[in-house]
Amino acid sequence: MTCWAVQLRAAGNISGEEVLRHAFPLAKLEEFADEYAMVANLSARINSLGLANNYGVVFKQAERGTLSYTLRFPSWQEFYTRQTMRPGGATIRPPFWLSGILLPMVSRLNMAVARITSSIADGEQQPPVYFQTRRFPSPKGFDSSRSARKITDVSVIYGFIVLAPVAVKRIADEKSVGMKELLRIAGISDAVYWLSAFLSSLMVMSLETVLITSFLTFPIFCEPAILPQSDISLVLFMLMLYAVYCDLFCLLISCVVKTHQGARWSNIQKAGSPYDNVTLTVMFCVVLGYCVLYAVLVWYLDNVWPWQYGIPKEPLFFTKVSYWYPKAPTNLQYQRKDATEASIPRESIGDRNNPGIVLDNVTKVYSKNTVALYRVSLKAYRGDVTVLLGRNGAGKTTLLRLITGLEQASAGSVYVAGHDAALDTDAARRSMGFCPQENVLFLGLTVLEHLQFFARIRGDSWATANNAIEEILVAFNLSDKRDTLASSLSWGTRRKLQLGIAVVGNPQIVVLDEPTAGADPECKGALWDCVLRFHEDKTMLMTTHSMEEADTLGDRIAVLAAGRMRCCGSSLFLRNTYGIVHGA
Structure with a gap:
């Protein structure tokens, strides 16, 4: 806060509140115990609410017949009251007291003091007062933007x-x-x-x-x-x-000037001046060298920078043959079981092979020995809706972050479409559609443009993409919103669009992180219908904390609690095992 002190003569004793009431009859006044409390309150308002039109007046105790006050302004209003001006004549630029809010406030306060100390009644017409300022010595010109x-x-x-x-x-x-x-x-x-x-x-x-x-x-x-x-x-x-x-x-x-010869490919190795030895060839080499350097740094830092979403690679990742020649996906039989997994009630799945998602004793430990997941094993198959059921903090979102390659497991392996999600993240993501818990949309694109964009990214031709998009628009009841910007959509409509983005382009794997959380019953029912309609030829894995939703959508339900897998099977299997699915 910046301040400006004023002292003037006044007949009798005058209270500060009375002066402010006369000077600013329409302003909202607030009294504080001391100056420090006032400055703290004004600073908090300016910093939190951005209210720039808040000012303070501090009335000092002075001798009888003298009124002394200090004006407090926001710090960005610089008056340069302590700046020592250079000697000499007056400059063209007006001084600080002739611009801004300082002079009007001083004038209103002084006029209020004059009115209070005079014998003029409140209802009596005050004689006109003319206020005029003139610099001395007077400048010889006036500076303006049109000077x-x-x-x-x-x-x-x-x-x-x-x-x-x-x-x-x-x-x-x-x-x-x-x-x-x-x-x-x-x-x-x-x-x-x-x-x-x-x-x-x-x-x-x-x-x-x-x-x-x-x-x-x-x-x-x-x-x-x-x-x-x-x-x-x-x-x-x-x-x-x-x-x-x-x-x-x-x-x-x-x-x-002897010649007007310009720069040509035939003379790029010649200097432009006899006093200079820098040629265009040297300049081109330097610029191209920096271009290559910056491109390599972008590629390297994007892979190893640890403070980002995704799995950072080790510093010398480019020296490994597996980075340049990744292995082809393998058929995972997943036959190993340890004592922890064997103790978990699981429904037999018969001879189904080649699951879309495989979690093999996955453990995730954060700093300070916080165990988010401990030896979680799970398989999700094509054509099934596999539901991860658990309350908040059970580890559902952490497990999805490992599957989507946003984080790396502390122990165990995660395979998506036969690819290791930690070692071959890009290949695992190519066949994946993801619906995050929060809506992540381009606010400047329409509904149709979103679907076209992600369909083309996943390799669909324009004809195939348009046919699939029309089906999605009808299924998600978005036909009338196709040309509406995402910024103008309601929350429920944005959620439908986010789910449509996850399934457009016919991905093999679809991962849904609580797709209906916070939705009203009507919107939730529409999202359920969409999940059931598009899951038949896909491996669909979703999380929820709603037992009703898991019972309605899940072909197989995996219950997570405190980062551990408690049971896994169909709704009927859980009923037979625990008596009722809602008690799982």
Whole structure:
């Protein structure tokens, strides 16, 4: 907070509240115990709510007949009250007390004191008071955004800078083709040649000089003119003199220019100046070298940077053959069982092979020995909806982060479509559709554009994508929202779109992280119908904490509690094992 102190004479004792009531009758006033409490309250309002129009007034205890107060402003209102000004005459720029909020507040407070101490009643008309300030010594000019100094600088510099290269190039062209020597042989003297070159360039500059003079001295673009008090002939003479100077300077440069040869592929190995040894070839090599360096750094840091989503690779990952030549997916039989897994009630699955998702004794331990998952084993098959059921904090979302490759397991293995999710994350993700717990959408794209974008990413042609998208729009009841921006959709509609993105492009694996959490009953029913409609040819794994939802959608239900797998099987199997599925 910045402050400004004022002290003035006043007849009698006047309270600060009375002064503020008279000075700011429409303002909301709040009294504080001391100055520190007021500053703390105002700072909190400005930082949290961004309220810039909050100011403070601190009334000091002074002698009888004297009123002293201090104004407190936000810190961004700089008045430079402690700055030592350089000696000399007054500058054109107005001082800080003539701009901003300081002078109006001081004026209102002082006028309120004058009204209170006078004998004027509240209902009586106050005589008019005229307030006028004048700097001393008075500046000789006034600085503004339309000042002549700024406009003339820009117009003259940019006006003549275009013609200088043109004049030099014309003379250089004549010298390079031998025209100058041919004219000499024809009998033209050097004086005539240079005079003709000077006058030809000056004619063009004279036309530009007239245009600039008209722009500055006549009210063409602004009223009044930029230089209304200047003599037109004087401005014209000044600019013409500058044009002559520029013309002669161009002729001087043309004397040392032997050729106008530009940059070509044939001369990129030659320096542009005899005093320079840097060629275009060197510049190209340096720029291309930096391009390669930056590209390699982006690729390397994106793989090994540990503070990001995804599984960071080890620093020397590029030295391994498996990175450049990944192994093909293998058929996982998953026959091993340990004592922990054998003790878990599981329903027999017969001779079904090649599961879409395999979790093999997965353990995840965070810092401070926090065990999120402990020896979790699970298989999800194509055509089934496998539901991970558990309360908040059971480890469902952590397990999905391991499957989608956002994190790496501390122990055990995760296989998606035959690929190791930790070692071959990109290949595992190519066949996966994911619906996160929160809606992640491009707010500037429509519903149709979202579906087209992700369908094309997953390799569908335009014809195949459009047919699949029409089916999804009808199934998700989004046909009337196809051209609506995502930013204009309701939460339930955004959730439908997020689920549609997960299934568009016909991915083999679909992972849903609590797709109906927070949805109303109508929206939840619509999402259930969509899950049941699109799961037949896919391996679908979803999480939920709703037992009703697991019983309705799940072909197989895996119950997680405290990071451990407690049981796994169909709804009927859980009923037979525990008596009722809701007691699992």
